[in-house]
Amino acid sequence: MTTTVSAPLDVAALRADFPILGRTVRDGKRLVYLDSGATSQKPTQVLDAERRFLQERNAAVHRGAHQLAEEATDAYERARALVADFVGARADELVFTKNATEGVNLVAYAMGNAATSGPEAARFLLGPGDEIVTTELEHHANLVPWQELAKRTGATLRWFPVTDSGRIDLSDLDTVVNERTKVVAFAHQSNVLGTVTDPAPIVARAKQVGALTLLDACQSVPHMPVDLHALDVDFAIFSSHKMLGPYGIGVLYGRAELLAALPPFLTGGSMIEMVRMEGSTFAPPPQRFEAGTPMTSQAVGLGAAVEYLSELGMDRVAAHEHALTVAALAGLAEIPGIRVLGPPLVDGDVADRGGAVSFVVDGVHPHDAGQVLDDQGIAVRVGHHCAWPLHRRLGVPASVRASVYVYNDLDDIDAFLAGVRETQRFFGVV
Amino acid sequence: MTTTVSAPLDVAALRADFPILGRTVRDGKRLVYLDSGATSQKPTQVLDAERRFLQERNAAVHRGAHQLAEEATDAYERARALVADFVGARADELVFTKNATEGVNLVAYAMGNAATSGPEAARFLLGPGDEIVTTELEHHANLVPWQELAKRTGATLRWFPVTDSGRIDLSDLDTVVNERTKVVAFAHQSNVLGTVTDPAPIVARAKQVGALTLLDACQSVPHMPVDLHALDVDFAIFSSHKMLGPYGIGVLYGRAELLAALPPFLTGGSMIEMVRMEGSTFAPPPQRFEAGTPMTSQAVGLGAAVEYLSELGMDRVAAHEHALTVAALAGLAEIPGIRVLGPPLVDGDVADRGGAVSFVVDGVHPHDAGQVLDDQGIAVRVGHHCAWPLHRRLGVPASVRASVYVYNDLDDIDAFLAGVRETQRFFGVV
Amino acid sequence: MQLQQMYQEIILDHYKNPHGRGLRDPYDAESFQVNPTCGDEVTLRVRLDGEQVADVSYEGQGCSISQASTSVLTDLVVGKPVGEAFKKLDAFLELMQGRGEVEPDEDVLEDGIAFAGVARYPARVKCALLGWMAFKDAVARAEGKA
Amino acid sequence: MQLQQMYQEIILDHYKNPHGRGLRDPYDAESFQVNPTCGDEVTLRVRLDGEQVADVSYEGQGCSISQASTSVLTDLVVGKPVGEAFKKLDAFLELMQGRGEVEPDEDVLEDGIAFAGVARYPARVKCALLGWMAFKDAVARAEGKA
Ligand SMILES: Cc1ncc(COP(=O)(O)O)c(C=O)c1O
Numbered sequence A, B: 001m002t003t004t005v006s007a008p009l010d011v012a013a014l015r016a017d018f019p020i021l022g023r024t025v026r027d028g029k030r031l032v033y034l035d036s037g038a039t040s041q042k043p044t045q046v047l048d049a050e051r052r053f054l055q056e057r058n059a060a061v062h063r064g065a066h067q068l069a070e071e072a073t074d075a076y077e078r079a080r081a082l083v084a085d086f087v088g089a090r091a092d093e094l095v096f097t098k099n100a101t102e103g104v105n106l107v108a109y110a111m112g113n114a115a116t117s118g119p120e121a122a123r124f125l126l127g128p129g130d131e132i133v134t135t136e137l138e139h140h141a142n143l144v145p146w147q148e149l150a151k152r153t154g155a156t157l158r159w160f161p162v163t164d165s166g167r168i169d170l171s172d173l174d175t176v177v178n179e180r181t182k183v184v185a186f187a188h189q190s191n192v193l194g195t196v197t198d199p200a201p202i203v204a205r206a207k208q209v210g211a212l213t214l215l216d217a218c219q220s221v222p223h224m225p226v227d228l229h230a231l232d233v234d235f236a237i238f239s240s241h242k243m244l245g246p247y248g249i250g251v252l253y254g255r256a257e258l259l260a261a262l263p264p265f266l267t268g269g270s271m272i273e274m275v276r277m278e279g280s281t282f283a284p285p286p287q288r289f290e291a292g293t294p295m296t297s298q299a300v301g302l303g304a305a306v307e308y309l310s311e312l313g314m315d316r317v318a319a320h321e322h323a324l325t326v327a328a329l330a331g332l333a334e335i336p337g338i339r340v341l342g343p344p345l346v347d348g349d350v351a352d353r354g355g356a357v358s359f360v361v362d363g364v365h366p367h368d369a370g371q372v373l374d375d376q377g378i379a380v381r382v383g384h385h386c387a388w389p390l391h392r393r394l395g396v397p398a399s400v401r402a403s404v405y406v407y408n409d410l411d412d413i414d415a416f417l418a419g420v421r422e423t424q425r426f427f428g429v430v
Numbered sequence C, D: 001m002q003l004q005q006m007y008q009e010i011i012l013d014h015y016k017n018p019h020g021r022g023l024r025d026p027y028d029a030e031s032f033q034v035n036p037t038c039g040d041e042v043t044l045r046v047r048l049d050g051e052q053v054a055d056v057s058y059e060g061q062g063c064s065i066s067q068a069s070t071s072v073l074t075d076l077v078v079g080k081p082v083g084e085a086f087k088k089l090d091a092f093l094e095l096m097q098g099r100g101e102v103e104p105d106e107d108v109l110e111d112g113i114a115f116a117g118v119a120r121y122p123a124r125v126k127c128a129l130l131g132w133m134a135f136k137d138a139v140a141r142a143e144g145k146a
C-alpha cells in the first residue's frame, strides 16, 4: 500500500477515548485487544452522543408531531446523512438494519418476494435455471442467506474458488458469471485473511450479463476509505459495531433506482403507504425497508462513530493498520512452526491485505493457542471465524486470528508475538 | 381493576431517574410526555448499565474464548434470563430481535420456510385453503406480515371484527377459528384504545383446532404483570424501547417445543451448526434465530430495565396507570365535543383498559389538536398510530392519543386536560 | 405564542372556506395522495387546455394545513400556463423545505407565503405538500396521456 | 499461572496418548457431533452388550480439551453398565457446568476430575463435552434400535 499521509495516528492520545483498554484481565495482565475483526471497542464520544440523545431528545421518530419527536427525527436522519457521506452514497440509498447479516438477508428475501410483487420487481425474479454467485472465502453472513434463497427459489448457487494464497480466483470469471447469473455477492476484505478484492472486474462482468452485485464491506468500511458510488456496486452492507459504533445497527446500501423497485422484506409500522385489512401498499425507500421502531439512538451513535473516524482520516487509519499488519506478519515469519494463512510478505511488504492475521501453530490446536494467549491478556479469536468453507479450503479446521484497529500499537504486536512463542513453549512444540 | 397494592408509586422520586423530563420545550414550557405508547423514556440506571458494559466488558458474544468475550457472553445471557423471568418464561424460549415487528416477521417467514424444510417443520406448513386469523384492531406490525405471508403462500387472511366500544368481537369465535386455521395473532392490549383482551377463550379455541397463537404483548408487558406460561400462548412479542429499555432490541417468545421445530429465518453467523458451500445445518434455539452479531449492550440495558420495573412492582405500575387513565377519561368526559375511542367509564371506573386514551375533538383535526397541545409542552401522538383499519372501523381518519407510564402523574393529566380545552378555544369550536 | 405563526389567519380562512373544493368533470387526469402517518388523503383532478391549467378540483380529508394549502394551490395555478404553475410549485416546495429560513416571494406565492411558519415544523411539511404532490402527479399523468 | 489449572498433566497426557482412539467394528450406533464455533468434530461409536457398554471407539479433530475428555470418557464407561455410565455422564456434566464451584468426586470421575479447572472457562466447556454428547446420542440410538 502506498498511502502517503501527513502524520501518523496519535495512538497514545486516542487510547484515552477507550477506557476499556485500561483494564486488566486474567490476574492483572494488561489487556491487549486484538479482536476488532469480531467487534471494535467504542470511544467515549460515541457513548456520549447516544446518551445525550436519550437524555435530551428521545422520542419515536417519523411518527410524532411534537417537538421531541421532531428533534429525534432530525437526529436520526442527520446520522443517515453522515454515514452516507462517509461511504460516498446518498442518504436515501441507506437503510438501517440491525446488523450486516440482516442486510444480506433483506436483499435475498426481497428478491424472493419479487415472485409475489408487481412488474417493477421483475428484474429481481429468480427461479430454476438462474444462478447466484458467491465465493469460497465469504463470511457465513454472505453465504448462508444465498444458499437458502437458492433452496426457496430453485436457483443454483455457484462460487468462485480461492487460490492457495487466499485470494478469490477470478480466472474463470466469464464462466462463473454468465447470462444465467442474477446476483454476485462477494467480500471486499476477507475477515480471516485480510485479502482485499478489487470489485472492478467482477462489477464489470456482472454489468455485462445484467447481474446485480452485492459487496460485503463489513471489513473494508471500518478500515479504509470506501466510496460506494465509485465502486459502482449495486448493494453493499456493513456493521456499526465493527467501526467504533454501537451494536444493533448495520447498513444496507442500495442504488437509488434499485431500492425503488425492490419489494419489501420486513413489514409493519412506518414502512407502509396505506393499510386496509384486505392488503397494503408500501412507502418509498428507505422507509420501505425500516419496519417498526428503528434503532434510533444507535443511529446517532453510528453517526458519531463516522465523525470520529473521519476526524482521524481513513487514509491514516489504513496506513496505521498496514504498518501493524506488516509488523505482525514479519514477526510471525521469524517464528518456526507458524503457518500464516493468506498472502505472505514479499520483500517486507504486502499489497491489498488488511489487518486480519490468521495462522496456525504446528502441534497446537487454535483453541489451545488462544487460551495461552488469553492467559497473557491477549484477546484474539480462535475457530473458523464464521468462514468454515474457507478453512476447509485451506486445509485447516480452525485458526487463530489477530485483528487490529486504530487503538492498537506496536507494543500490542510485540506482546502478541511474545505470546505466540509462549504458546509453543507451553505445549512443548519447540 | 382491583389490584391491591401496599403503597403507590413514588412518582416524584422516580422522575429523578429520567433527566429528560426536566427539560423544557417550545419556549420554556414544562415537558409533559404523554407518548410512552410510542416509546418510553429510559432511566439513568438503564443507560448506566449499558455504558458500564461497553466500557468494562465489551466483546463479541458466543464467539470468543478470551476473558472479555466470556464476560460479555455472561452478561448477554444473564439479560436473557432476567427478561425470561420477568414474563414467566424459560431463557431458552426467548429470542432477541431488533424490535417487536421483527418478531412477527420471524414467525411469519419461518412458517413460510417450512415449505423447504424437513418433516419436523410440517406443523408450520401453510398453503391455499389454510387460514390465518388476526383482528381489526391490530397494530400494522401484527397485520401486514400476515397479509404478506398469505400472499406468498396462497393462504387466506381472516380477522375478528371490533365492537363499537373497541373490543375484539369474539361472538363468531368458533367460525373464525376453525379446522383450516393455522395461526391466530392478536393484541393483548390495543395501542390505540387500551382495551385488554383476555387470551383464554382464543387460546382454548385455537388449541381445539390445532392452530398456533401469537400474542402481541407490546402494550401489555410494559404495563402489567404478564406470565406467558400461564397465558399458554405459543408465541409472543414485545419491544424493549416501550418498557424503559434501549432501542434496537425486541423479544420473541416461543414455547420451547415449537422453537425447536421452527425453521430458521435470518441466516448467517452464530446460528449455524455446520456450513459447507453445498448447504448448511442450523443450531438449536435460541441461537438458530439470532443470526449475526446480536444487540449485546442493548440486551444488558433491557435486563436493567426489567430489574427497574420489577423493583417498582408491575402490580403497582398497573395500578398507577389505571388511576391516571381513569382521571384522564373522567376529565375528558366533562369536556363537550370530545369523543373518546374505546371503552368509556361506567360509574367512574373501567375494567380491562390500559393507559392509552385516544380521542377526537369535534371540529378540530387531530393533527391540529396535537399541534396546540405541543405548543403547550404536551407531547401526544396524532394520526392512526399504526392501526389504520381500526380507525376506519371507528369512523375516524385519525385520533389524538395520550398514553401514560410510570413517570406520569396527575399534574400531567391536568395539564393535558387544560391543553385539550385550549385546543377547542384556539380553533373556536367552543 | 408560536402557534399564531403557524396558524395564520389566511390559513384558517382557507381551511374554513376552501376554494375550488369538490370533484368536477371533465378532467384529464386524477391523482390520489395519502399521508401515511396520519391517513390524510386528497383526490385531485386536473383539466388542461393546451398549455393552460384549465381547472383543478379536489376532495379529501385532512388537517387545516393540508386543506388550506390545497385551496391556495387552486388559486395559484388555475388559469396559469403549466410552466408557471410548476414554478410556483418549486417555490412552494423550497419554502416548505426551508425550515423557516427561506424568505417567500409574495409575487409568486400570494396567499402561499402564509405557510412560512409551517416550514418550521418538519412534521407538518408533508401536510402542506399533500395537495401539491397530487397536482404534480396529475399534471404528469395528463401530459403523459396527451 | 492459571493456565496450569486448566491444562493439568492428566489432560495433556490423554491428549498426547489418547485411549481407545480409532473407529472399530462391530458397533450398534454411531454419533457425529460438531462444535459450531471452532469446527471441532467427533465421530463416536458404541457397542452395547445387553446392559453393558462393550466398546466405545472414536475419531475426530479438536483441541486438547475435547480430545482428552473423550479419551477419559472411554476409560470411564467401557465395561460399565449403561446406567452407571450415565451417572458418570451426569456427574461430568454437573462438574463442567459448575463454573469451578462443584467439587468433583474422584470415585466417580477418576481422571475426569482433572477437568475441574476447565469448568472455569465457559467457552471451553463445550470442548470438554463434545465426546460425551456423542456418547449420549450414540447410546440413545443404540437403545432405540434394540
Ligand atoms: C401493539 C403494538 N404492536 C407492535 C408494535 C411494534 O413495535 P416495534 O415498533 O417496537 O416493532 C407496537 C409499537 O409500535 C405496538 O404498540
Ligand SMILES: Cc1ncc(COP(=O)(O)O)c(C=O)c1O
Pocket: A037, A038, A099, A100, A101, A102, A139, A141, A142, A187, A189, A190, A191, A216, A218, A219, A239, A250, A386, B269, B291, B292, B293
Ligand atoms: C466479512 C464479514 N461479513 C459479515 C459479517 C457479519 O456482520 P454482523 O455479525 O455484524 O452481521 C462479518 C462480521 O461478523 C464479517 O466480518
